[in-house]
Amino acid sequence: GEDVEQSLFLSVREGDSSVINCTYTDSSSTYLYWYKQEPGAGLQLLTYIFSNMDMKQDQRLTVLLNKKDKHLSLRIADTQTGDSAIYFCAESKSSASKIIFGSGTRLSIRP
């Protein structure tokens, strides 16, 4: 079946790197996403990776994919207070529709 799991909370010090982990069960997932949700806002796509890639870097964001273990991670370098939000890991088989989301990881930043 389709299931995406991630830890609920992460607290990091400002300036440190944040690493948010996620596991998924559907080996036929083609697209893997990271979305960000700030209070009172909708979902913002941060980055995505195709299942045939191992890594993708986009400015402060690095996504690592271990397809064998069905493990996805998002690293945010030099975490800032503006990065405080809930981060959702998600997957879909073939398109931007029918996206299966994890429960979200609430990232809080300590001064």
Place this chain on the structure above:
Amino acid sequence: KAGVTQTPRYLIKTRGQQVTLSCSPISGHRSVSWYQQTPGQGLQFLFEYFSETQRNKGNFPGRFSGRQFSNSRSEMNVSTLELGDSALYLCASSFEGHQNTEAFFGQGTRLTVV
């Protein structure tokens, strides 16, 4: 370019009533998907419409329905509202749906059922 627009932003309804939520996708986008977000169940896929046809459906009861118009605007309807239907309903649009990787989300409609 305007983003995905959902109306209304907030809604309070009574149990047993019905409600209609509206979503205007980004211009040129033909795929519209709906999601329900609750603290207990997280984000769950409701259904997707493409060119006025329902293309994908999640595991929700028949009280949840939707439609899409020729201009790609979409509505979702929930009949016989239950307290558990209180949620943030998010709409997302994408260009084609297939072979496309980005869904753009609206701000959502927060429905409270009392």
